Amino acid sequence: MKEQVKAAPHTQVVKSDFNLALIGNPNSGKTTIFNALTGLRQKVGNYPGVTVEKKTGLIESSGGYSIRAHDLPGLYSLVPKSLDDKIASDIITGRASEIEHLDVVVVVIDASSLERNLYLATQVVEMGMPVIVALNIMDAAESAGIAIDSEKLASQIGAIVVPVVANKGTGIAVLRQEIFKIVEGRSLREPKGIRPPAEIKSALKPVRDWLAANSELSEMAIRFAAVRILSSDKALGCWRNPANGHVHDNYDDLVTRVQEARQELDEQGVSWSMLETQLRYQWIDTIYATTVCKTREHELNRSEKADRILTHRILGPIIFLLIFGAIFQSIFAWAEIPMRAIESGVAWFGSVIAGVMPDGVLQDLIVDGAIAGVGAILVFLPQILFLFFFLSLLEDSGYLARAAFIMDRTMRSVGLSGRSVIPLLSSFACAIPGIMATRTIRNSSDRIITIMIAPLMSCSARLPVYALMIGAFIPGVVVMGIFKLPGLILLAMYLFGIVAAIAAALVMKRFVGRNEPPSTFVMVLPAYRRPSMRSTLIQVWERAKIFVTDAGKIILAISIVLWFLAYYPRPQAEMSSSQAINQSYAGQLGHAIEPAIRPLGFDWKIGIGLITSFAAREVMVSTLATIYNVEGADETSVTLRQALINDRDPNTGKPVYTPLTAVSLMVFFALACQCMSTVAVVKRETNSWHWPLIMVVYMTVLAYTASLVVFQGGKLLGFG
Amino acid sequence: MSLTKGQEMTLEQLRPGETAIINGISTNGGDEGDLMEMGLTSGTEVRLIKYAPLGDPMEIKVRGYYLSLRRSEAKAILVERVKREATGKP
Numbered sequence: 001m002k003e004q005v006k007a008a009p010h011t012q013v014v015k016s017d018f019n020l021a022l023i024g025n026p027n028s029g030k031t032t033i034f035n036a037l038t039g040l041r042q043k044v045g046n047y048p049g050v051t052v053e054k055k056t057g058l059i060e061s062s063g064g065y066s067i068r069a070h071d072l073p074g075l076y077s078l079v080p081k082s083l084d085d086k087i088a089s090d091i092i093t094g095r096a097s098e099i100e101h102l103d104v105v106v107v108v109i110d111a112s113s114l115e116r117n118l119y120l121a122t123q124v125v126e127m128g129m130p131v132i133v134a135l136n137i138m139d140a141a142e143s144a145g146i147a148i149d150s151e152k153l154a155s156q157i158g159a160i161v162v163p164v165v166a167n168k169g170t171g172i173a174v175l176r177q178e179i180f181k182i183v184e185g186r187s188l189r190e191p192k193g194i195r196p197p198a199e200i201k202s203a204l205k206p207v208r209d210w211l212a213a214n215s216e217l218s219e220m221a222i223r224f225a226a227v228r229i230l231s232s233d234k235a236l237g238c239w240r241n242p243a244n245g246h247v248h249d250n251y252d253d254l255v256t257r258v259q260e261a262r263q264e265l266d267e268q269g270v271s272w273s274m275l276e277t278q279l280r281y282q283w284i285d286t287i288y289a290t291t292v293c294k295t296r297e298h299e300l301n302r303s304e305k306a307d308r309i310l311t312h313r314i315l316g317p318i319i320f321l322l323i324f325g326a327i328f329q330s331i332f333a334w335a336e337i338p339m340r341a342i343e344s345g346v347a348w349f350g351s352v353i354a355g356v357m358p359d360g361v362l363q364d365l366i367v368d369g370a371i372a373g374v375g376a377i378l379v380f381l382p383q384i385l386f387l388f389f390f391l392s393l394l395e396d397s398g399y400l401a402r403a404a405f406i407m408d409r410t411m412r413s414v415g416l417s418g419r420s421v422i423p424l425l426s427s428f429a430c431a432i433p434g435i436m437a438t439r440t441i442r443n444s445s446d447r448i449i450t451i452m453i454a455p456l457m458s459c460s461a462r463l464p465v466y467a468l469m470i471g472a473f474i475p476g477v478v479v480m481g482i483f484k485l486p487g488l489i490l491l492a493m494y495l496f497g498i499v500a501a502i503a504a505a506l507v508m509k510r511f512v513g514r515n516e517p518p519s520t521f522v523m524v525l526p527a528y529r530r531p532s533m534r535s536t537l538i539q540v541w542e543r544a545k546i547f548v549t550d551a552g553k554i555i556l557a558i559s560i561v562l563w564f565l566a567y568y569p570r571p572q573a574e575m576s577s578s579q580a581i582n583q584s585y586a587g588q589l590g591h592a593i594e595p596a597i598r599p600l601g602f603d604w605k606i607g608i609g610l611i612t613s614f615a616a617r618e619v620m621v622s623t624l625a626t627i628y629n630v631e632g633a634d635e636t637s638v639t640l641r642q643a644l645i646n647d648r649d650p651n652t653g654k655p656v657y658t659p660l661t662a663v664s665l666m667v668f669f670a671l672a673c674q675c676m677s678t679v680a681v682v683k684r685e686t687n688s689w690h691w692p693l694i695m696v697v698y699m700t701v702l703a704y705t706a707s708l709v710v711f712q713g714g715k716l717l718g719f720g
Numbered sequence: 721m722s723l724t725k726g727q728e729m730t731l732e733q734l735r736p737g738e739t740a741i742i743n744g745i746s747t748n749g750g751d752e753g754d755l756m757e758m759g760l761t762s763g764t765e766v767r768l769i770k771y772a773p774l775g776d777p778m779e780i781k782v783r784g785y786y787l788s789l790r791r792s793e794a795k796a797i798l799v800e801r802v803k804r805e806a807t808g809k810p
Contacts, residue, residue, distance in 0.1 A: 077757045113785035116759045146784075232753050277756045281764075303786070304769070313773040405788050409774035412790075520793060521777055522758060525786040 018067040018183050019099050020059065023088060023124060024108030025117050026074030026442075027398070027526040029136040032166040032535045033108055034071040037176065044542055046687040052087045053439070061180050070099060076116070078123045079228065079235045083444050089238065092127055093225060094216050104182045106175070108134045111141035111148055111163075112527055114292065118284045122157055123228075126193040128220040130182045131159040134175055138163045140527060144301050147293045156287050158192035167532035191220065194279040196227050200272070203264045204230060206257040214239075214250055229258055230265075231276040303527040307402070316406050323399070324425055327390045331429040332460060335382035342382070346375030364567060365560070373559030376615065377552040380432050380677060384547055385540055387426055387433035391440075392539040394422075396531035400440060401523060408521055414502050415509035417443065417521055420450040424501070427457035428494075431678050432551075435685055436543060445513025449505055451685060452512075452695055455678050456501040458494045458670060461617040464635040465669045466493055468621050472641035473662035489663075497670050500702065546684065554680035562615050562676075565589065578629045586611050600668065600707040601661040610674070617674045660719045664711040672703035731780070731797035734768040740799035741765055752796060759783040760797060 024030040035042075038057025045054045055071040072091060073084035080086035090096035092105065107124050109117035125131050135150055154161040160178050164171030181187035207226045211217060217225060228235040236258055240251050248254075265272045309315055350367040357363040394400045404418030411420050419441040427434030434454045441447040470486045477485050564585070571580035581587050590608030597607055605627050613620040621635050628643040647656040673679065673696045682692040734740055742764045745752040759782055760766070769779040769786065777790045 079753070079757065081754055113783065115783040116785060119757060119759070234753060274753050274756050277753065278761060281756075281759065281761045304781075307769075307779075307786075311770065311772065311779070313771075316773050401788070405772050405777060405779065408788075408790070409772060409776045520754065521788065521790045522754060522793060523788045524758075525779060525788055527785075 018065065018103045019101060020067050020069045020179065020183075021072055021091060021099070021102050021105045022069060022108060023072045023092060023105060023120070024074060024134075025076055025110060025120060025524075027401075027524065028074065028108045028110040028117060029166040030074060030108040031071060031539075032396075032532050033106070033134055033136065033164065033172070033175070034069060035532075035535045035538045036166060036169060036172045037179075038069055040538065040541070042538075042542065044546055047087055052084050059176070059179065061183075063180065063184070065183075067103070067179065067183060075120065077120055079232055080238065081234075082442055084442065086238070092124060092129075093221070093238075094127075095238065102129055104130045104132065104179055106132050106134055106179070107159075108136050108166075110526075111135050111138050112144055112146065113524075114141075114146070114148065115281075115284050115288055116524075118157070118287065119280060121159075122193065122280060122284070123224075125157050125159045125191045126221065126224040128191055128218040130188060131191070132175065132178050132182065133157070133159050133161045134166075134171075135161055135163045136166050137529070139165050139168075139170075140529065145295045147295055149291045149293070152291045153287065154189070156192065156291065158189050160187065160189060167530065167535070193220075193224055194227070194276070194283050196275065196279060197270065199265065199268055199270050200227065200230070200275070203261040203270075207254070207261055210250070210254050210257055214248070214254075227279075228276050229254075230261055230272050231274055235276075301527070303398070303525075306528050307525075310399070311402050311405060316402075320403055320406050323394070324403075324422070327387065328425065328429060330386040330390065331383045331426065331433060335386050335429075338382040339379050342378050343375065346371060346378065350375075365563070368567070369560045369563035370556070372563070373556040374552075376559055376677065377548060377555050380430070380547065381544055383430050384433045384436065384544055387429075387437060388540045388543045389536065391422065391437055392536045393531050395440060396529070396536065398526040398528045401525050404523065405525060414505045416446050416450060416505060417441070419443075420446060423450055424454060424457060427454040427459060430459050430461070431455040431457065431675070432547070432681050435678070435681050436547065438685065443513075448512050448686065448691065449508045451682055451691065452508060452698075453501040453504045455673055455675065455695070455699065456497050456504060456671065458497040459617075461675065462493075462669055464618040464621045466490055466666055467635040468624075468640065468644075469662040469666050471636065472644045473657065473659040475659075489666075493666055493670055496667070500671055500706075504698075504702075547681065550684040551677065551680040554683060555677050558676040558680070559615060562586075562612060566612060576629060577626050581608060581623070581626050599712065600704070601658075601664045601711040602668075603656055605656075606665065610668075610672075613674050614676055616677065617669060620669070620674075658719075660711060660714040663714070664707045667710050668703045668707040670703075671699055671706055673699035729799060729801065730795050731766065731768070731799050732778075732791050732794040734799065734801065736768050736770045739765060739767045739802045741802060743798040743800055746796045746798060755789075755793070755797065758787060765802070766797075766799065 022030055022034050034055070034057065037059050042055060042057040046052065047054045052073060057069045057071070059067040059069050061067065070091070072088035075081075075085040075088050077085075078089045078093060080089045087096070091099055091102075105124055107121045109121050121133055133154070135148065135153070138148070141148060150161045150163050160182075162171055162175045162178055164175055166172070178187065204226045207229060208222050211222045211225055212219075215222070215225075229239070236255065239248055239254055241248060262272055310319060350371045353371065354363055354367045357366065391400070394403070400422070403421060406418070407421040408418030411418050420438075423434045423437040423441070426437055431454045434457070435451050438447050438450050438454070441450060470489055474486045474489050479485050479488060566581060566584050566586045568585055569583065571583060575583070587604075587608050589611050591604045593607045593610070594602075594604040597610070602610070605624065608627065609620040609623040612623045621640075624644070625637070625640050628640060628647075630637060630640045630643055644657050645655070648654065649656055679692045679696060682695055683689060686692070729740075731740065731742075742760055742762055744762050745755055745760065764782060767781045769781055771778050772788075777788050778794060779786055779788050781787075
C-alpha cells in the first residue's frame with residue numbers, strides 16, 4: 001500500500017486484479033451498493049481464524065478487466081470496538097495482509113446523518129488511498145429538509161463524491177464510471193485532513209518514525225495514524241496484534257514512544273486525550289456549516305413519528321409480538337408444506353434411483369446414505385429462506401434495531417442484549433436458522449453465548465418425541481378443573497428448555513469474554529426506509545447457499561457415517577428389520593451404552609434410538625418403530641404406543657417403560673444436542689470445531705445429569 | 721472536563737422531550753471515546769426522545785440521528801439542560 005497517491009497512472013489497462021474496498025457505517029446502505037455493483041457474482045467466506053464474514057464480488061468493466069470488490073464489515077471509526085470493526089480497520093490501515101493492495105476505496109455515507117458518517121469517511125480519506133464517497137439516501141435527506149452541496153463537500157474533504165440512492169439504483173452508473181476512472185488512473189484528488197497544533201507534530205516525530213519503519217503506510221497516512229495513536233489507548237492497542245497475526249515484535253517500543261510524547265505534551269499543557277475526535281468533529285462542524293443547507297427547520301421526521309407507535313411503551317411490545325408471531329408462524333407452520341414436498345421429492349428420487357440401479361451395497365449407500373443425507377440438508381431450506389426473507393426485510397427497514405431497543409432490558413437479565421431476541425425466539429421453530437440469525441449480534445461474546453444456548457429452545461423436531469411419549473404414557477386426566485395433564489406436560493417441556501437456556505447463559509457469561517469490556521448498548525436507531533427487494537433476495541440466496549455448501553458437507557458426511565452404523569454388519573436373509581437393526585453396529589452400540597443409560601431408565605432400544613437420532617431428533621420415533629416391527633409408524637401411531645406400553649422385561653415381567661421413563665426421556669431430549677445439523681451450522685458460523693464440540697459435550701452432560709436426577713429422584717419419591 | 725454555570729446533571733437525569741448541551745464525558749471504563757466518536761462531543765446538543773417500554777435503554781437525538789444507550793452509559797455524560805418542552809408524558 002506504499003505511496004498509492006503518487007503511483008504513476010497505469011499506462012495500459014490489461015486484465016488484472018484490481019482491489020476495491022467498500023466501507024461505511026452499519027445501515028449506511030453499503031451492502032445494497034455492493035449488491036448493485038456486483039450482482040450475484042459474490043463469494044462469501046470467513047476471514048481466516050475468526051468468525052467475521054468475508055464477502056467479495058466482481059465488478060466487470062467494459063475495458064476488459066475486472067475489479068475485486070471487498071465488502072468490509074460496517075463500522076463507525078477506524079478505532080475498532082469489535083472484531084468485525086478490527087478486520088475492516090486493519091485492512092484500511094494496512095495492518096492486515098488480507099488484501100495486498102487497495103486500488104480504490106468506496107466510503108458509503110448516509111446523507112441523512114452526515115456528521116457521524118463523515119467521521120469515518122474523513123478518517124479513510126486521510127489514509128491517502130484514492131477514495132470515492134458514495135453519498136447515499138440523498139432522497140431521504142432532501143425530504144427531511146437537508147440539502148447537501150456534494151461538489152463543495154468533495155473539495156473540502158478531498159475525495160470524489162457521488163450522490164446515490166442505492167435502493168432505487170440511482171447514481172450507481174456514475175459510481176461505476178468513477179471507480180473505473182480511478183482504477184485507470186484518470187482521476188485523483190488531493191486528500192485533506194484534520195490539522196493538529198504544531199506542538200503535537202513535533203512531539204509525535206518518534207511515533208511517526210516507528211510507523212514508517214514498521215508499516216507500509218504512506219507518509220500522509222502515517223501523520224494521521226500517529227495522532228490517532230496518541231489520542232486513544234484503544235487505537236494504540238490496534239498495533240499490538242493484527243486480527244489474524246502475532247504480537248508485533250516492536251510493540252513495546254511504540255508504547256514507550258507514545259508515553260513519552262504524551263508526557264511531553266502534558267508538560268507543555270497541551271491536551272491529547274481524545275484529541276483526534278475533538279479536532280475531527282470541529283472540522284466536521286465547519287464542513288457541515290458550509291455544505292449543508294437546511295431548507296426546513298426542526299420538523300418532526302417520519303421515523304420519529306413512526307416510533308411514537310412502534311416503540312410506544314404499550315403498543316411497542318404488542319407490535320413486536322405480532323410481527324414476531326407472523327415470522328414464527330412462517331418458519332413453524334408455512335415452511336411445513338415445502339418441507340413435506342422436499343421430503344417426498346427426495347423419497348421419490350431415491351425410489352427412482354433404486355429402480356434403475358442393481359440391488360446391493362452401492363444402491364443402498366446412494367439411496368439410504370447419500371440421497372437421504374442430501375434430503376436432510378434440503379429439508380432445512382424452507383425455514384432458512386422464510387426466516388432470512390423476513391429478517392433481511394426487518395433489518396433493512398430499520399425495525400430490527402427497534403426490536404432490540406424494546407427487548408434489551410429483558411435480555412440483560414440473562415446477561416445478553418436485545419440483539420439476541422430474534423435468534424433465540426426463532427430457535428423455537430428450529431435452531432439452524434436461529435443460529436444463522438446471530439449474525440446481527442455485534443458483540444462477539446454475546447453472539448457465542450446466544451449460539452450456544454439456542455439449541456436449548458424446544459424446536460419443532462422435539463415435538464414428535466414429546467408426542468409419542470406423552471401419548472403413550474401420560475394419562476389424559478384433567479388437572480385443576482380445566483387443564484389436561486398431557487398439555488401441561490408439553491408446556492412444561494417448553495418452559496424447561498427456556499429455564500435451562502437462561503441458566504446456561506448465566507453460567508457461560510462467567511467464562512466467555514470475561515477479558516472483554518462489558519458489552520455496551522450504544523446502538524444507532526436508523527431511519528425507517530423501504531428495503532430493496534433485490535438486495536433482500538440476494539441476501540436470502542446467499543444464506544441458503546452458505547448453508548447448503550458449508551454446513552451441508554458436514555451433514556452429508558455424518559449421514560453416511562450413521563447409515564454405515566445401521567447398515568453393517570449385513571443381516572442374514574431370514575432376519576426381520578427389528579433383528580437387523582439389533583445386530584448392526586448401531587444396535588451393538590445401543591447395547592454397549594446400556595449400562596451407562598440404565599440409571600436414566602433407558603434400555604438398549606432407547607440406546608439405539610439415541611445413536612440414530614443424532615441425525616435428527618425425530619429419527620428416534622422411526623428407530624423405535626423399526627425395533628418394534630411397526631410398519632410406517634409416526635408419533636401418533638397407536639400400534640407403536642401400544643408396543644411401548646406392552647413391552648415387558650423378559651426376566652421380571654414388569655413393564656420396560658413407565659411414565660417416569662417417558663418424562664426422563666423427554667428431559668433428555670429437551671437438553672441433549674441430538675442434531676447433527678446444529679453441530680454443522682455452529683461449525684460454519686463460528687468458523688471452528690472448538691464451539692460445536694463444547695456444545696455437544698455440555699448439552700450431553702446437562703441432559704444426562706438432568707435425566708438422572710429426574711429418574712432416580714422420581715423413583716425415590718415412589719413414581720414409576 | 722469542566723462544569724461551569726447552569727444546572728449540573730447527567731444525561732440520565734433528563735426527562736423525555738428535554739434538550740441539553742453536552743459538557744463532557746466522565747472517564748470510567750474507557751469507553752468514553754466510543755461515545756465521543758458517535759458525535760457526543762462537548763458543546764453538542766442532545767434531546768432525550770424516550771425510554772424503552774421497560775424504562776431502559778433510552779433513545780436520544782444527536783447530530784441529526786437517533787441513538788439508543790443504556791442508563792448506565794448515559795450516567796457518564798455530563799449535560800446542561802437547555803429548555804423544557806411541553807410534551808405531555810413524563
